[in-house]
Amino acid sequence: MSFSQELRKEADYIFEAIYQHPFVKGIAEGHLEKEQLVHYVKQDFEYLNAMIRTYALGIVKCSRREDMELFSTSIDFILNSEIHPHHNFCRVAGVKYEDLQGYALAPTARNYTRHMLNTAHEGSLGEIIAVVLPCPWVYLDIAARMLRECQPEDSHPFYEWISFYGSQTEPRMNLYLKKLDEIAESASEEEKARMKEHFIYSCQLEYMFFDMAYKIEEWPVQQALAAK
Numbered sequence: 001m002s003f004s005q006e007l008r009k010e011a012d013y014i015f016e017a018i019y020q021h022p023f024v025k026g027i028a029e030g031h032l033e034k035e036q037l038v039h040y041v042k043q044d045f046e047y048l049n050a051m052i053r054t055y056a057l058g059i060v061k062c063s064r065r066e067d068m069e070l071f072s073t074s075i076d077f078i079l080n081s082e083i084h085p086h087h088n089f090c091r092v093a094g095v096k097y098e099d100l101q102g103y104a105l106a107p108t109a110r111n112y113t114r115h116m117l118n119t120a121h122e123g124s125l126g127e128i129i130a131v132v133l134p135c136p137w138v139y140l141d142i143a144a145r146m147l148r149e150c151q152p153e154d155s156h157p158f159y160e161w162i163s164f165y166g167s168q169t170e171p172r173m174n175l176y177l178k179k180l181d182e183i184a185e186s187a188s189e190e191e192k193a194r195m196k197e198h199f200i201y202s203c204q205l206e207y208m209f210f211d212m213a214y215k216i217e218e219w220p221v222q223q224a225l226a227a228k
Helices: 003-010 012-019 022-029 034-060 065-080 083-093 107-122 125-132 134-150 159-166 173-186 189-215
Strands: none
Touching (some): 003 012, 003 173, 003 189, 012 189, 022 159, 022 189, 034 065, 034 083, 034 107, 107 189, 125 134, 125 173, 134 159, 134 173, 134 189, 173 189
């Protein structure tokens, strides 16, 4: 079993919990509240900005151009392709995508972005790959399961979201898995332990991100409340 396969096996309980989460079930069933969709897009827009920075820091730690291209392609994907599922949520919510940008991060989203960026600044190339892998892996997994189990038609409110993530025949993620396994072959036990820790923590934060959107999580003390 490869290192990436070991990580996926160990995180299987988290992947299953994510698929069963009510926000994810709401996507599958086509029923989410406007406020939940809006909160998700606001937070995910800023989260993806942090992921772009994480990928950029990954480029800094690459010595080969093919590895630089891997991160560069991911940055391009976020900037020019991953806006489509956001637009899907915005259309269902009846809001403009441009109006949901530039908002402050909720606690969970802030925690996740700092986890990625801190790892990118302080960790190795393998650690950077491990910390970002759960995001694409989770989305591909849950969307592919939705396509198989729900078989949504194009009239489904979130058909574009589901098909965007679930219909990728050769996900870019596979190149990251290959690179991670290559790095793990020569990595020390200490580095592999750090890669595993970052991966599992990001998986947990993926669950928490959906939970944040579902519960419309905000900071517990708001300025309006503090002034009273």
